[in-house]
Amino acid sequence: MEVGFSDFIDLLFSWGWVVLPILLFLVWKNLWMDYVRLKYSLNLKWLVLEIKIPQVVEKTPKVMEHIFTGIYSIRSRSTIIEKYIHGKHQPEISFEVASINGSIHLFIRTPSQFKSLITSQFLAYYSDANFVEVDDYTFNLPADIPNEDYDMWGTELVFTKEDAYPIKTYKNFKEDIQLSIEAKAQFIDPMSSLMEALAQIGEGEQIWVHYMVRPAGDAWQKKGRDLIDRILGKNKKKPADNVVEEVFMFFYDMVWYLFGRVPEDKKKQEEGQEKDKKLSPGEIELVKILEESISKHGFHTNIRILYIGRRGVFSRANIPAILGTFNQFSSANLNGFMPSFKVSPNVDYFFAKTRNYLRKRKLYRNARRKLFSSKGIILNVEELATVYHIPSVIVEAPSLPKIQTKKVQPPSDLPIV
Secondary structure, three states, X not given: OOOOHHHHHHHHHHHHHHHHHHHHHHHHHHHHHHHHHHHHHHOOOEEEEEEEEEOOOOOOHHHHHHHHHHHHHHOOOOOHHXXXXXXXXXXXXXXXXXXXXXXXXXXXXXXXXXXXXXXXXXXXXXXXXXXEEEOOHHHHOOOOOOOOOEEEEEEEEEEOOOOOOOOOOHHHOEEEEEOOOOEEEEEOOOOHHHHHHHHOOOOOEEEEEEEEEEEOOOHHHHHHHHHHHHXXXXXXXXXXXXXHHHHHHHHHHHHHHHXXXXXXXXXXXXHOOOOOOOOOHHHHHHHHHHHHHHOOOEEEEEEEEEEEEEOOOOOOOHHHHHHHOOHHXXXXXXXXXXXXXXXXXXXXXXXXXXXXXXXXXXXHHHHHHOOOOOOOEEEEHHHHHHHOOOOOOOOOOOOOOEEXXXXXXXXXXXXXX
């Protein structure tokens, strides 16, 4: 039985009264949730901690992976009333690297209730580090950038593939150096290129790199398992990414069933016609990598990059230099980062100048408020520790503030007064 356009119109008029209220409700629900969540966040007590690191850091990102695993314990749940009426949600922690006039600083913005947990996790591995509570540096600039004095550019990073596909992690950043007797592997700090790019700017310029994170549940791991099943040939259908897509697929399937036809993928599943797929060596290796990736805790992550400069010193040449530092994590057969076309001020046609200006203002406002402006991506603790960690001794960034003295324990025979 063929489905014609007139049949579709008849179905639309017959069932539109069901579909339209659902769509309007979803729109209203999103607007309402944005409002109550923002209100809840603004009522929290926030603080900004600057990390002062020791002169020598001989730690690899593996340490940071343990720290993020410990921080995952902040994950909390809320009741239906708390979630939909009061806007209670899992607060984000923002790990930030900022270059201010070429001077590099490490900050953490967090609700005050998590301060003890975060500092204790860091001090367990970086015992010589120091945490200083400071004012939020993002408020040292005017609130209306871009303006006649400042220009800016920014973006948020998204994945090139599904969340379950991992990026290159610190385990891949090693090189073999042939010595006279034996070959030893030397760790290459993946943050070295970022530190170098941040150190290149001068007076009147700032670069902000914000890694906003909040613990994810297990939904992304289930999607990862679905991905593995698709590779294995057990499941041909890609799961819906959101409620809207689920509603669409429901009515899509309903249309086919009403007209006596079953989508091919469902027909095969119902008739048991799916056959075992013979995997290639590359697919076998990919399945192993995916299984390892989804076995670790994950964080919803929003990586936001802003470059701000005074008129006259602002240089667009700094933009590819910053973005290029994230290309090192990309892999053709796995995952990688790319700028989000939905938020980047790079639009063409139809009032391009005005639209780019509005995008810049929104990015700047969201960066100061530390808002998740998009769904974000999922990084497991290993990936997160790769893109953000305390720079190692190999990184030479003289503009990165360091502790000049080392903390030591008092002698055991010190007299007690």
